[in-house]
Amino acid sequence: MVRYSTPLILAALGGMYSERGGVINIALEGIMLAGAFTASVVTIFSHNPWVGLAAAMCAGLLVALIHAVASIACRADQVVVGASINMLFLGVPALVSGALFQSTGSTPQLPREQTLPEMHLPLIDKIPVLSQLFSGHTAITYIAFALVPLSYFVLFRTRFGLRLRAVGESPEAADTAGISVYRMRCAGVLLSGALAGIGGAYLSIAQNSLFTRNMTGGRGFIALAALIFGKWHPVGAFMACLLFGFAEAVSDQLQGVVPIPVQLIQIFPYVLTLIVLAGFIGRAIPPRAIGTPYVKESR
Amino acid sequence: MKNVAKNLMFPLIAVVAAFLVGGVIVLIVGDSPLLVYELFLTSAFTGADGIGYTLFYATPFIFTGLAVAVAFKCGLLNIGAEGQLIVAAFAAAWVGLVLPGWPALLVVTLSILAAMLAGGIWAGVPGLLKARFGAHEVITTIMMNFIAAGLIGWLTHDHFRKQGDPILESLPIAEMKDGAPVGPHIPRMSAILEPLGIHFPARLPLNMAFFFALAACVIVYVFLWKTKWGYELRAVGVSPGAAQYGGISIARNIVLAMFISGMLAGMVGVNEVLGYRYRYYHDFSPGYGFSGIAVALLGRNHPAGVLLAAILFGALTRSSLFIQIFTDHVSKDWVVILQATIILFVACEAVFRGGALRLFRGSRPSVAGE
Numbered sequence: 001m002v003r004y005s006t007p008l009i010l011a012a013l014g015g016m017y018s019e020r021g022g023v024i025n026i027a028l029e030g031i032m033l034a035g036a037f038t039a040s041v042v043t044i045f046s047h048n049p050w051v052g053l054a055a056a057m058c059a060g061l062l063v064a065l066i067h068a069v070a071s072i073a074c075r076a077d078q079v080v081v082g083a084s085i086n087m088l089f090l091g092v093p094a095l096v097s098g099a100l101f102q103s104t105g106s107t108p109q110l111p112r113e114q115t116l117p118e119m120h121l122p123l124i125d126k127i128p129v130l131s132q133l134f135s136g137h138t139a140i141t142y143i144a145f146a147l148v149p150l151s152y153f154v155l156f157r158t159r160f161g162l163r164l165r166a167v168g169e170s171p172e173a174a175d176t177a178g179i180s181v182y183r184m185r186c187a188g189v190l191l192s193g194a195l196a197g198i199g200g201a202y203l204s205i206a207q208n209s210l211f212t213r214n215m216t217g218g219r220g221f222i223a224l225a226a227l228i229f230g231k232w233h234p235v236g237a238f239m240a241c242l243l244f245g246f247a248e249a250v251s252d253q254l255q256g257v258v259p260i261p262v263q264l265i266q267i268f269p270y271v272l273t274l275i276v277l278a279g280f281i282g283r284a285i286p287p288r289a290i291g292t293p294y295v296k297e298s299r
Numbered sequence: 300m301k302n303v304a305k306n307l308m309f310p311l312i313a314v315v316a317a318f319l320v321g322g323v324i325v326l327i328v329g330d331s332p333l334l335v336y337e338l339f340l341t342s343a344f345t346g347a348d349g350i351g352y353t354l355f356y357a358t359p360f361i362f363t364g365l366a367v368a369v370a371f372k373c374g375l376l377n378i379g380a381e382g383q384l385i386v387a388a389f390a391a392a393w394v395g396l397v398l399p400g401w402p403a404l405l406v407v408t409l410s411i412l413a414a415m416l417a418g419g420i421w422a423g424v425p426g427l428l429k430a431r432f433g434a435h436e437v438i439t440t441i442m443m444n445f446i447a448a449g450l451i452g453w454l455t456h457d458h459f460r461k462q463g464d465p466i467l468e469s470l471p472i473a474e475m476k477d478g479a480p481v482g483p484h485i486p487r488m489s490a491i492l493e494p495l496g497i498h499f500p501a502r503l504p505l506n507m508a509f510f511f512a513l514a515a516c517v518i519v520y521v522f523l524w525k526t527k528w529g530y531e532l533r534a535v536g537v538s539p540g541a542a543q544y545g546g547i548s549i550a551r552n553i554v555l556a557m558f559i560s561g562m563l564a565g566m567v568g569v570n571e572v573l574g575y576r577y578r579y580y581h582d583f584s585p586g587y588g589f590s591g592i593a594v595a596l597l598g599r600n601h602p603a604g605v606l607l608a609a610i611l612f613g614a615l616t617r618s619s620l621f622i623q624i625f626t627d628h629v630s631k632d633w634v635v636i637l638q639a640t641i642i643l644f645v646a647c648e649a650v651f652r653g654g655a656l657r658l659f660r661g662s663r664p665s666v667a668g669e
C-alpha cells in the first residue's frame with residue numbers, strides 16, 4: 001500500500017502547491033511521465049540512480065516551466081495547456097527512446113544495483129509488524145512521507161505559504177499588498193513540477209526498473225482526485241492517496257479471488273472523486289481564484 | 300472577408316510554428332524534415348487511398364471537434380469526449396447484438412440513436428454535477444473517461460466477447476463476406492459511389508458517417524447561430540451573469556450544452572462500429588477525444604474551422620504510419636507531439652483575441668447572482 005501511494009502523494013502534494021496558488025495543473029500526469037522517463041534514461045547513461053532522481057526533478061521543473069510560461073505569462077487557458085502537456089509526454093518519451101534505444105517506447109531494464117536501494121531503518125527493522133510497514137522503502141518514499149508534515153508547515157506556518165494561498169484566493173488583494181502574483185504562481189507551478197517529477201521517477205527507478213510507454217496509467221489524475229478529495233489540504237490529500245493506494249494494492253491482490261471484476265475495482269478512485277465533487281462528503285471548495293489567469297488591473 | 304482572414308491567421312501561424320518545431324525534432328533524431336513534410340503531403344492528399352483514409356480519420360475529429368466547440372460556446376471544457384465515444388460505440392454495438400434478425404435499417408437507426416443517447420448521457424452527468432453542485436467539469440469529465448474505460452472494458456470482457464477471443468472486442472454485428480458487409484451497418488463510400496459510376500476501393504473504411512459529420516457541421520452552425528436555444532447557450536458562455544439577468548437559465552443550458560456535446564462525440568461510435576469494424580473494439584480511439592480539443596481550438600469553435608482542422612488532423616493521422624515506416628528514426632508519436640504542440644501554440648495565441656479570452660474565462664457559473 002505504501003508503495004502504491006508514494007507516487008500519488010508526491011504528485012498530489014505538487015498539485016496542491018500549484019492549485020493553492022491558483023493554477024490548475026492537470027499536467028501532473030505528463031510531468032510524472034517526463035520524470036519517469038528522464039530518471040530512467042539518465043540512470044542508464046550515468047549508472048547512478050541518484051543522478052537519475054535529480055535529473056527527474058529537473059525535468060519536472062522544466063516541464064512545469066512550460067506550463068507556467070503558457071498559463072501565467074501568456075495567460076492561456078490552464079486546462080488546455082495541461083492537457084497539451086499530457087499529450088506531449090505520451091509522444092516524446094516514445095520518440096526519444098526510439099532514437100536512443102531503437103525501442104517502441106520502453107527503456108532497457110536497469111540492473112538491480114542501479115535502481116534506488118531500499119533503506120532499512122535500524123531500530124524499526126527489529127519490530128516485526130512495523131518493520132514491514134516502515135522499513136525497507138526507497139528514499140523517495142521516505143521523502144514523500146516527510147513532505148506531508150513539511151508541506152503543512154510550509155503552507156500554513158510560513159510567509160511563503162501564506163502568500164501562495166493569498167494569491168490563489170484573491171490575487172487582487174495580494175497584488176495590492178505588494179506580492180508578485182506571477183512570481184508566486186510560478187513558484188507553485190514549478191514546485192508541483194519538481195514533486196511530480198520525483199513521483200514519476202519513483203515509478204521507473206524505484207518501483208520498477210525501466211520505463212514503459214504511458215507507465216503512469218492515469219496516476220497523475222488520481223493524484224488530482226486525491227487532492228480534491230483531501231480538500232486541497234496536505235493531510236487530507238495524504239489520506240486520500242493512502243486510500244487510493246490501498247485500493248490499488250487490494251485490487252492487485254484480489255484479482256481472481258473476489259467476484260468484483262478488476263476493472264470495476266480500478267474505477268473506484270474515480271467514482272469516489274465524482275461523489276466528493278458532488279458534495280456528498282462535504283463540499284470540496286477549491287481556491288477561489290483557481291483557473292483564472294490574473295490580469296493586472298489598472299488602479 | 301477581412302474578418303475571416305484575421306480569424307484564419309492565428310491558427311495558421313500556430314500550425315506552421317508547430318510544424319517548424321516538429322521539423323526541429325525530426326532533425327534532432329537524425330532524419331530530414333523535408334522528407335517528413337513530403338511524406339505527410341503525399342500520403343495524406345494523393346490518390347484514393349490518401350484522401351479516403353484522411354477523410355475517414357477526419358470524421359471522428361469532426362465529431363469530437365464539434366463536441367468540444369459546442370461545450371466551449373457555453374463556457375465549458377469537455378475533456379470527456381474520450382469516455383463519451385466509448386460508451387456510445389458500445390451502445391451502438393449492443394443494439395446490434397441484442398436485436399439480431401431485425402430489419403437492418405431499423406437496427407441501424409436505433410444504433411445511431413443509442414450512440415447519441417449514450418454519449419449525451421455520459422456528458423450530461425458531468426453537466427448536471429456542474430449545474431447543480433458547481434463541480435468543475437474538467438475533473439468530472441476526466442473521471443467519467445476512466446469510469447467509461449473500466450465499465451465498458453469489463454462489460455466487453457465478461458459479457459460480450461466471443462469465447463476464447465484474446466482481443467478485447469465484442470461479438471460482431473456484421474461480417475465481411477466477399478468484400479461486402481452482411482448485417483446491420485452503414486454503407487462504405489465504395490457502395491455509395493458505385494451507382495454513380497465512380498470506382499472507389501471497398502477496403503477503404505471511409506463511410507457514410509463522413510456525410511453525417513458534414514451534416515453535423517451544418518446542423519451545429521444553424522443551431523448555434525440561427526435558433527433561440529443556440530443563442531441562449533452562447534449567451535451563457537459569454538456572460539452567465541448577464542444571461543441570467545436576461546431570464547436565461549444557466550443550469551439548463553449547461554446541461555443542454557454538455558448533452559449535445561456528448562451526442563456529437565457519440566457519433567464517433569457510429570463511424571467506428573457501424574461503418575468500419577462492425578463490432579465494439581476496446582481502445583479503438585487513438586485519443587480522438589483529446590484531439591477534439593485541439594481541433595476545436597484550431598477551428599476557433601466554429602463548425603467551418605472545425606471541419607478544416609479535422610481534415611488536417613486526419614491527414615496527420617493518415618501520414619503518421621508512412622512517416623514511421625519511411626524514416627529511420629521518426630515514429631508515429633511525432634504526430635502526437637505535433638498535435639500537442641499545436642494545442643499549446645493555439646492556446647497561447649488565443650490570448651491576443653479579447654473575445655476568445657472571455658470564452659475561456661467563463662468556467663464557473665454565477666448562480667447566486669454574482
